[in-house]
Amino acid sequence: MSAPRVALFVTCLVDLFRPAVGFASVRLLEAAGCSVEVPIGQTCCGQPGYNAGAREDARGVARATIDVLHGFDYVVIPSGSCAGMIRAHYPSLLADDPRYAAKAQELALRTWELTSFLIEVRGFVAPPGPARTVAYHDSCSGLRELGVREQPRRLLKAAGTAIREPENRDACCGFGGAFSVKYDEISGEIARKKCSALAATEAPLVVGGDLGCLLHLAGRFQREGRKISCRHVAEVLAGIDGPAIGEAGS
């Protein structure tokens, strides 16, 4: 069986803030027997406009993304939020577009969030890593739009990582994209609660599958002066051990 051709869509946040997540994803996908390509024309999935009510703008960006991601066996994204955008929202967003409706549906079927792809499509078992304890934060879109809950945990456990669950673990961290800036006080308050629940697990490291949540949580931990690090699950699984999010030299 030849290696499937996988397009890695890194997401705009990874591209800008955390290239390590992109390289970690490549490493994991290759370890899982995939041939990985990074379409260079990729930008953003369109979610910022879509969630701001700028439907026409979002449609334009979605069409461009569909074109860029055309022709691969799979599209894999290290983010529940952006994968959710393509899988759960592109089809309805473009349902009345005669040229793109079918393409949107077809792309939705080929698109996967990274950890679910590794588990469900590739049956991947992460190689053992150092024994450590982490608290896991589920992103809401991954959890509720794509059903990503056990997949990252299974991968982490197989790699020798112990996982602690914060109280009220299904609660949102308060990021919410533009919400985090537009309603900053509320976003900060929700983050405060989530951070204190995560801190109460006493795990030194918080791991999650969405960089948006992680930037928000890491920034909040830092503002509160807490010594808790945040990393994307791909980094942890791939054994990339550079500075954590928002730490010097990152």
Place this chain on the structure above:
Amino acid sequence: MIPTSRQFKENAGRALKDTELQKALFRVDKNFTERRARAVKNLPEFESLRDQGVAIKNHVLDHLDHYLEVFAENVERAGGQVHWCSTAEDARRMVLDLCRSVNARSVTKGKTMIGEEISLNPYLAAQGIEPVETDLGEYIIQLADEPPSHIIGPAIHKTKEQVSDLFLEHHRRYGKTKRLTEGEELVGEAREILRPRYLAADVGITGANFLIAETGSSVIVTNEGNGDLTQTLPKMHIVLASLEKIVPTLEDAATLIRLLARSATGQQMSVYTTVSTGPRRPGDPDGPGQYHVVLLDNGRSKLLGSAFRDILRCIRCGACFNHCPVYASVGGHAYGWVYSGPMGSVLTPAIVGIAEAHHLPNASTFCGRCQDVCPMRIPLPSMMRHWREEAFAQDACTWRERMAIRGWAWLARRPRSYRQVARLVASYLAWRGRPTGRIADLAFARGWTATRDLPAPAGRTFLDLWRERGRT
């Protein structure tokens, strides 16, 4: 009530600084979510019941005209009357006329959100008819002269100490001069003071959780029994309900009742679930002599044909409030109108207009937990997104937001320019983040840095690094 939804941000800011409110909200967050989860776990059929509940409500909405006619016929057959009202003003007027027809001086009220929606209390009071709220929560906020902050717990934002103060202040006229500190005593005093009010009232007004077409009945669900006393003791019972409360049969009501209390308070059944049909019967030793249903549209028939139709399935359980991170942070009053929480963020713009209420659907992280726990599986986030689209189309957002979105959309379709801008931003932020790796204050992103640091990027974008390594 006059909406203050435009001031959502200011309202929310105040709420976040209100330490008493924050204590109260912490209780909501903790209690209700755990209780609901337990109740759902204890009923294996819960998910299937949800599917059936959705189907029942969808069927009703498809045939709403028919079921309303059948309902009205059956109310009349049982000796009651239905009064159709298009607007809040019509409904207030109708209630007043009914009260005047029996020379009412005082009316008792069970909890009715429609009563809040049409601002009934101040209207009746201005006409010389004293409205007395009997649900303990409603009674407390009536004393405090505040709107409800939660659809099933109107006074959920009040602490026991605040209730003690209110009772001391307002119960003096009944000769009560001791400040009570125990919950038990407070409940007892409210009971003692309200009992004669029930007996003296000329008219009792309740809401309805359901209206049953088959029998022409109204159904109320309470734990206190206040609604039952309200509708039993006076000579006239007025039911205030909106159109979409209709269910076809008693069997359909049973299905929804199984969902309601579990979703709301985590009880299997509320203490009292009462089906009322018509006035007292010949030979009945008690009960009201007249039964009236004031049926309110107030824009709902229009919603039926809109993208917001699904909100008409709402059974007002409050589960979406109890699982909403935004509600849990700011409470109900910040939303600035009668309905708050996620369902309010969808319904309020439909009633008061998106220009007034544009913040409400925008102030959501789209975490989706509301839809997850909604017994009627109402797609609240997508309807909020739809309101955002209306707001964007109607220019209800700021010029800056609009420019930001337009700029982003332009760039996102031009990969080369996009990469250049990303490159600049990444290196600027990396520079700003030295040497700590984070940025504590960023002039053009104060929205971010007001409440958290911004983790700085490494300085190079992934796409640039990837291309350099020759792997395109």
Place this chain on the structure above:
Amino acid sequence: MTRDAILVSIRDALGRGPLGAEARDLVSEHIRRHARNLVPDRGNVDADTKVALFSRQIQETHATLEYVATTDDVPGAITRYLSGKNLPAKVVLAPALAKLPWNEQPLLETKVGATRGEDAVAVTGAFAAIAETGTLLLTSGAESPQTLHLLPEHHVVVVRRDQVVGSMEDCWDRLRAQGPLPRTAMFVSGPSSTADIELTHYLGAHGPRRLHVIVVDR
């Protein structure tokens, strides 16, 4: 007329005119058949288990419960309940229970009929009881004044074993068999309570503070 304006507005929103005769019949059939939806399995058990399930669950809602052998044992049980609670030996009875041998309790003062709140203890029957949720169904009528179910501090409800049914749907069947619905059909699961102060549970908000159930074997 407002009624017609609202109906037209609904039909406009639905994109159709009034339902045609055939469509009306189809929808009316839904009401005529009043078919059951999914009824949870829990109440679908034999008669003895129903009674046990009802008893257990209503006690979980802060009600108290006892069994007696026959309806003739009810007056004695009432006397014991009152003395156990240190209450005056005085009750108001629903007419449905007036024929029980109350005269065998010489110290017990009884009256029959509705109340305006002057009575501390009411004793009434029930229309049915539901195993699935531990719920009583109390109907209003000449034999069972609704005020007795609500105003006294203590409410004692006498239920026969054969009145215990599986579900709310079983109650609807029994109610329909009786003719038109009574003015009120009130499902009661426990004594009156409130959680409106700091979400703490308190008994006796406006209705009965205590609910006591007497299950009669025969």
